[in-house]
Amino acid sequence: MSTEVHDPGAYDYSQRPARLPVDVDHSNKDLAIPLQDRVEMYELQQVLRQFEKRAYDLFMQNLVKGTSHLSLGMEAVAAGFGLALRPDDYSFATYRGHAHTIARGAALGPVMAELLGRENGILKGKGGSMHLTSVEHGMMGSYAIIGAHLTIANGAAWAAQLRGTDQVAVAFFGDGTTNIGAFHEALNFAAIWDLPVVFVCENNLYMEYTPIDVVSAVPNPAADRGPAYGLDGIVVDGNDADAVFHVASQAVARARAGDGPSLIEAVTYRHGGHSRADPGKYRPADEVEAWLERDPIPMYHQRLLELGVPEGDLAAIQQSVAGRVEDATEFAKGGSPPGEEHLFTDVWAAGGSAWRN
Amino acid sequence: MSTEVHDPGAYDYSQRPARLPVDVDHSNKDLAIPLQDRVEMYELQQVLRQFEKRAYDLFMQNLVKGTSHLSLGMEAVAAGFGLALRPDDYSFATYRGHAHTIARGAALGPVMAELLGRENGILKGKGGSMHLTSVEHGMMGSYAIIGAHLTIANGAAWAAQLRGTDQVAVAFFGDGTTNIGAFHEALNFAAIWDLPVVFVCENNLYMEYTPIDVVSAVPNPAADRGPAYGLDGIVVDGNDADAVFHVASQAVARARAGDGPSLIEAVTYRHGGHSRADPGKYRPADEVEAWLERDPIPMYHQRLLELGVPEGDLAAIQQSVAGRVEDATEFAKGGSPPGEEHLFTDVWAAGGSAWRN
Amino acid sequence: MAELSYRDAVAYGIAQEMRRDPHLVMLGEDIGAAGGVFKTTVGLLDEFGPDRIRDTPISEQAILGAAMGAAMTGIPVIAEIMFSDFLAVCWDIVANQMAKSRYMTGGQVSIPVVIRTLNGGGSRFGAQHSQSVENWCMMIPGLKVVAPSTPADVVGLMAASVRDPDPVVFFEHKSLLAGKAEVPDGELVDELGTARVVREGTDCTIAALALMVPRALEAAERLAGDGISAEVIDVRSLVPLDTQALLGSVGKTSHFYTVEENPRLCGWGAELASIVADEAFWDLDGPVIRITTPHIPLPAAEALEDMSLPSVDRIYETVRKTLA
Amino acid sequence: MAELSYRDAVAYGIAQEMRRDPHLVMLGEDIGAAGGVFKTTVGLLDEFGPDRIRDTPISEQAILGAAMGAAMTGIPVIAEIMFSDFLAVCWDIVANQMAKSRYMTGGQVSIPVVIRTLNGGGSRFGAQHSQSVENWCMMIPGLKVVAPSTPADVVGLMAASVRDPDPVVFFEHKSLLAGKAEVPDGELVDELGTARVVREGTDCTIAALALMVPRALEAAERLAGDGISAEVIDVRSLVPLDTQALLGSVGKTSHFYTVEENPRLCGWGAELASIVADEAFWDLDGPVIRITTPHIPLPAAEALEDMSLPSVDRIYETVRKTLA
Ligand SMILES: Cc1ncc(C[n+]2csc(CCOP(=O)(O)OP(=O)(O)O)c2C)c(N)n1
Ligand SMILES: Cc1ncc(C[n+]2csc(CCOP(=O)(O)OP(=O)(O)O)c2C)c(N)n1
């Protein structure tokens, strides 16, 4: 047996050279974004952060069963897009979808209740953390098998195009998702039909436990593939809500104008592990440290102060968010486990699950 | 219902502007290719042409059942690669695989017999035209579902890499295949593992009946995707065996040297329809005409004359090939339909098909 | 009443629904300008235009994903997967996404998609273009599954499938395309979940589907010559399943046979057999017997393929011997 | 004899085979450095190195395609598909390529691949990460299908699967991973196609698989308290299938039950039921009864998921009521 085989990566990923965040681009402060929108993005990031921290606590208390995938550290992406979208636009997310669901306006209580598997959950407990959906808010679902939802987002964009509305569909996905077949099919399809869809890769540098560069032929797994579909390869600082909002608004405007799809790679980092139980030890310590220092929320806090928002206003936001998260938690805990009557509903549009007469 | 929808292509494809062949590159005559190899490529192209013309005749006589996909007009690709490969290299083809099977050295008789569904067929009649395989010649199969065999070719290349031999795997596929997910997965996978594999897109400008540019986001559906996998986008005149042989040799050498995969797009044209019954009427008449004028075989004939090969030698080759095709036809016609004893063999390695005791 | 081929009935049925619902669209490979590789969609592009009849790349996941996304945002879709064997390249969208989304979202989304696909053997296309995969779909909760055997059923069940708000996989049989039969004039709308007794009988029940229906009928004809009266049921719809029709018939005949084109293991006939062996057990006067394609990949050669699919002879012989 | 968890038995069994055959390699997502997301491959990278234990991108078609191509050119491969639900994204390679290539090529190629995958419910993962899809594989001619229920069977059947020259889908059950049991010392090599009577009985036969085996055993224990003697058979291998064991048992007990985790329609139990209802018909003293997960996508909430999978209570009650 030869050992002349190309090594697929360092043996121990935690010993590999760190991939460090870029420096803060202070000029993003000067982007023409209304202060009011910025304050909203701050609040949204606070909501996402505090909500998921609570979800993590509830998991540690064994109240969240199953699994959950947090966006802690990645909130700026959901916040930037959250503000850039119109209420009638469509979002599609992965199993890591809490942030995107909340960013579209879903109430915190039913989302939290869903994580706890309660009857008052947003999916009546049937879907759980990985499948959050709120059709009334344009949040068309969280999909737990890598790749599929990029093609489904195309369909929503196609429907908008057929109806002649100028709605836009956005699909969020991870860096690891860029190597699956459905990614390729979806991008080509969107491009040839000029679909109003925005593909947003949240590149957090890892698939589950494997660094993305070990398994990708190009350094920027999404952006470097854009030209294969006649698209620009847009890379944005995914830890800066302003930068995200800026490119998001451009891409959404382009789609609305009938100029077709965009592909955006937002580089970011998750503060925790891939999913509930993962301590994330496969990451170089200096890498984790550097990214924690680039936490999008304190950075944005600082920026708002520089832009003249009073410290007290920001503190008040934090406080009120804490109250909302507390209420959501109580709401969730107050729900009962779904009863048997729910087991057999909603397989078919007619309400039930009968496969025979 | 809005009609502002982007038109996916002209309504009637036969009225679209023709995509014409490039001019013959006369400098290809000067490539450093031994004359003996050229004569071999001439002979091989003659074999492929005459064999498939006969297959077509037999189909018209209702002796070939099922379907068949001919490479008439595309012979230069199979011939160029046929010469560039070593006997222990691996080929993987599509349902349009007669040429690639014969180019690796499979005997004409059993191949023809397979098309006729006879017991003396190369697959005992079990696979038919779309699944030609000759493992003893390194021809590892013809695959009839778009995309799969690109990933399978990777595996053969991986095996060679693991064994430390310098064998190379080659996967041939069509332009339409570049839009399916498996294409993307296979290319990325080959690139990150530096696999000794050569991906060869035979771009004949059409999937079945739909022009490739109507459904692809980039003009060169294979070559323009190379950079997405860190690969060069190589385009070659697929109607010129010398040009093909030249890039094939380079790509194979690169793979053998451990320098990883290549992606080659050979632009060519099929003289007939997609499969047996298709008259190919969806193609602009001037396009068909122009490509028929660029028939690879007369062109190559002319080149060999210019290089000093006597007309008589070429005529003798034609003649001897005609005899071989005649013999193959007789061999095939002489075979019996496979008997019931074959129905239940070869599901399992143990020989049979039992799923129970 | 006009005579229509099964092939033409497909476009006829689709056209009926596209005229009714201006939102309904269709997509697939070579379905538009070319009229489909099986010529089942001829004329639709001319009548409904390229916005509603759209040619796609060879991207089955993208095709069905687009169908699903459009459907869940209000546009009903008919999607063609050229050969049912190719469901394998987009199986995730079919089995994990379309089938499950309504349930997983607590009923928030509807997926009014019809996946039309050419199914079955007899064309000497070999193991990757001849499969009968209706059982692949039957086993997935959340999918409805239909397989018509006549032109009129193609039209009526197509309408029922298009109007159904759930995902329906609609199997058209390649070897039935050329057959012709009368199709009633006017709008034709059938009902999912209804089997049809296509021949009444008293000695045994034979459940068949698609291409197996005419073969079962012919075998029944021959059995009649031996004094055996076979009732033949065209199952038509696997999900929902008309268990009443099946159990009712067995209650009368006391013998149950299935004729399946799918390979043996976990075929739809196994499901029917298990239902009968449970719920009609006390009605049965003999073993429940399945006549299936053997559990092998389908061979290409004419001679071999003909030995594989259940033939009239095999049906006839099996029933005759086991009922004697 | 050492006590081993089912989880650890996986790596133990793989290691046994990798030591024996220096050509055997394994690939999959996060299997190397991370030891697998279920920690079933811990230690293998350390012992066998990154040439033989390879992390891959999220490219299931590329994973199984590479496995197939390597196998057909002489390198046996174990490929991990992290959750069995993901077989849907690479189903073409499994069902159309690996399963059919030997037959289609007239026996020219062998595909010595083991596809290991985590199957089944109980983890509250919802409909896309909890499926029992052993019936998906059973229905494809050309695939062998194994689902061990104990650590010793994991090791022995892994060895049998690796040494088998045909493609084998090897289902490891997520909810059995933590369980421990004795595993005999020394090389362990079991045999495909052999069921095991895990409890002898005389009144009825209960066929179960994987997670359903301990549940069936517990139900049998309780039935014994009611004076009902149930024989429990761990099917272990769906293809090949040990029909002798099943038919022999029914010959003795005259009553047949299946306990299936796959959703009802076209589950493996339907196949077994149809075999029994045919070949053991005259032995039967009562209906053939299947206990299955209902035909619904699996819900996520603990409360709902627990109602879905066949429970000890449901098995016990069903047998008690129907045998009374
Ligand atoms: C088809 C498929 N393969 C594998 C998985 C298992 N899986 C879940 S998340 C994940 C990593 C995804 O990485 P990435 O796309 O970067 O998203 P992230 O989790 O980092 O947000 C994997 C491999 C899956 N869900 N679906
Ligand atoms: C997954 C899949 N989808 C569709 C088909 C049907 N089909 C067979 S050949 C073909 C066209 C392929 O075009 P291309 O790749 O350009 O190859 P060519 O036939 O031109 O050589 C299609 C759509 C298939 N075999 N597999």
Ligand SMILES: [Mg+2]
């Ligand atoms: Mg990631």
Ligand SMILES: [Mg+2]
């Ligand atoms: Mg082509």
